[in-house]
Amino acid sequence: MDCAKPIVCWFEEVNKDSVALVGGKCSSLGELINAGVRVPPGFALTTRGYAQFMRDAGIQSEVNGLLAGLDHQDMDKLEEASRLIREMIESRPMSIELEDLIAESYRKLSVRSCIPAVPVAVRSSATAEDLPGASFAGQQDTYLWIRGVDSVMHHVRRCISSLYTGRAIAYRMKMGFPHEQVAISVGIQKMANSLTAGVMFTIHPTNGDRSVIVIDSNFGFGESVVSGEVTPDHFVVNKVALDILERTISTKTVCYTVDFKEQKSVALEVPFERQNIQSIVDDEITELAWMGKKIEQHYGRPMDIEWAIDKDLPAGGNIFILQARPETIWSDKPKAPASSGAMSAMDFIVSSLIAGKKVS
């Protein structure tokens, strides 16, 4: 174990080369921040922190014992082992040093956010996740609206235990990936209290046009958009000039907001008079698209981005990028060239004339 590596670190201290330390999700957040993109602040329990937890609590050898000799196709036995392992991880206390480091960072985050016991998202950040072509997305857990040190600690453990779902165990066995070598990081990030949220693609999802940015938005949290529960407002923005080319305002019946008591998001009916109102104003669309363009330029490829507009913060500093990952549908398939081999303008004109223009 490399003692030079930190146990916790702020997102802004990591970048895309930090996947081994803080996992894909956290490293990409750090990368975004360093690229000048506004991301809700937060910190990560690093893979070193994870390893220390497993070692301090004496878990790793017990886990190996429970998994020894299991068949990756025997899901019943795997699920049973998973249940035992996860219970063990979630119930073992952290070492006092580890707890102190996490608690200190959490308090600092509350101070930075100007909110006591700031609500945070606690999510796992796997070292093999978010990489193009090897998406584990959805296999690890995310917990939203977590407040207070104890609760943060508890959910950090739950995130760690998500490495040992039945499916994850089976996958590693199938791929011949030793369990001791997997590592996870956990991100603790301020919740964006979204007035409006949604997704943004820096490529046209239906025709692969790279000159546009497509934004879907609804009131409240982005989950109503991501899950497809509502038909969101839809905007097509010219990536080059950042003007809005198309706008479709839909009837949005449902949105998600937070129930602080229950620490979870709840579905609410959008008040009738707001259902057909544009859920994001034009200036915000332009700023968002500008951010999308920057993110794409930074990564050098089309991106799939989750964003939110925070209602606790004033306009001008309230648009946040929650997540950015490479777009995979169009980017991975070789694009058919538009030309049938470059030819002289004259040849092109003649062949185009002969082909003609369809009457529509």
Add this chain to the structure above:
Amino acid sequence: MKFPVPHDVKAATIPGTEGWERMYPYQYQFVTDDPERNQYEKETFWFYDGLHYPEPLYPFDTIWDEAWFLALSQFNNRIFQVPPVRGVDHRMINGYVYISPVPVKDGAEIGSRVPNFMERAGYYYKNWDALEAKWKTKMEATIKQLEELKIEGLPELEDISVVNDAIGESKGYHLIKNYDDLINLGIKCWQYHFEFLNLGYAAYVFFMDFTQKLFPSIPLQRITQMISGIDVIMYKPDDELKELAKQAVALGVDGAVVGNRDWVAVKLAVEKLPKGAEWLAAFEKARYPWFNISTGTGWFHTDRSWNDMLDIPLSGIQTYIGKIKAGVSIDRPVEEVRAERDRITAEYRALITNEADLKQFDELLGCAKTVFPYVENHLFYVEHWFHSVFWNKMREVAAIMKDHGMINDIEDIWYLRRDEIKQALWDVVTAWATGVKPRGSFTWPPEIEWRKGVMEKFRQWSAPPAIGIAPEVIQEPFTIVLWGVTNKSLADWASVQEVSDPDSISELKGFAGSPGIVEGKARVCRSAQDIRDLLEGEILVAPTTSPSWAPAFAKIKACVTDVGGVMSHAAIVCREYGMPAVVGTGHSTKVIKTGMMLRVDGSSGAITITR
């Protein structure tokens, strides 16, 4: 796709217009008595050229339609030999022009035309700049001939010099000859008009096509922006006004210049000032040729020029003086426009990932940029300069006809075909020579009154966008450009036309001409004269705009037009000023009233009326 049968549309004659066909050339009629021609007409796709002809044509104004009928078709078919298409055929119903490209149907024949086209069109593309310079010389010589052409009246007694110099010709003969010369110069000017235009359109349209293949959502305005010229002639008249505004301030005559809306009054006031003569000389110098700019498209006799209405350029100069006094720069930000064009081009280019596509893009962009200045510049020479002088020469002819009782009013002449005018002039000169009354003085005035009634009925008629049977593809460059624009416009317009109560319309659609969104008060200006009433920060709503409207753009914050595409003047100028424009909306000047609050979205092409 099948549209109404042309002959059925024509057969439903508007009551009271029976016999209207005699107002137009006979070959423009859909026929039933010639089975072969009838069959061809039925099987052909004809679409209404609503962009050039938003109103029914006056019989005389048909001259330019015939001129381009000949010019475009000959260049396509007999000079360059565009492989898959011959010319563009023309017909007319109720004064509205329908056109149709005539395809070459036999594949082998298309193939045999290819080498000719490659050689001939290739020569033009390759030597474009040199040939365009030649064009300019030819065109200027033609205009000079036109300007020097004298249309003189018929004297009671010929001047003694006719005897002393043994001229041997009369003013009667000169009138006939000069009328012929006038018409022939017009036809010649239109020969030149199409010398480059279709090749220019082909390069433009296929660059556009290729770019849309690369970027399906790219707005047409961006494609046009990549290839638009920056130092094009279109800006020249406006630049002259800016220069005159600066000089007025420098010479201390600005107070007098802004003192009155009426040019005659301003001129009198300026003359009295110490440096007034100097400024007036500069003004006169700017008029030729730059004030020959038409206040409309120049296609119709109703489009008058700045020279005809000096109050209009005066109003522009006044606007610019106001800006100078307020410390606002009136110079075009040429460098910024160029930089923005280059940035847009570079960014789109950078999004092309495939090497072959990139090479093709560069090749086509280069070609489009070479040809595009002609596409923009020819308008000044032909539609503005030549036409503006031409219409006034025709008015001189009309004045003579009026003197001889053939027409009651100068503006009545437009109700006659140009060959009828020729006949009528023969009637005039023979009667003059002989010392009798011309027969036409009895027959033409009532015929003209009848034609006025017919035209009025034509205006009420709404021309079907297309008739006949549509082919699967169109292969004629001019028609591709025109149909592309026309088809979308007509569909958008139809939805507005169907609404019976114009006051209930709250949304209009057109082409996204220049991006951005603004809200503001509408000012409807039906003609260039009305732009004097524009207030700072209003939204201009106009039938169309031309370079002669340029000073208006210094005051407004958005522009809406009835007619035009992304290449139209309003769109180009608004992009340069960075203000939204929605063009080609069809009915804005009818639906929108001055003072209404509008929201203009120049990125999506929507106008919302907030009442």
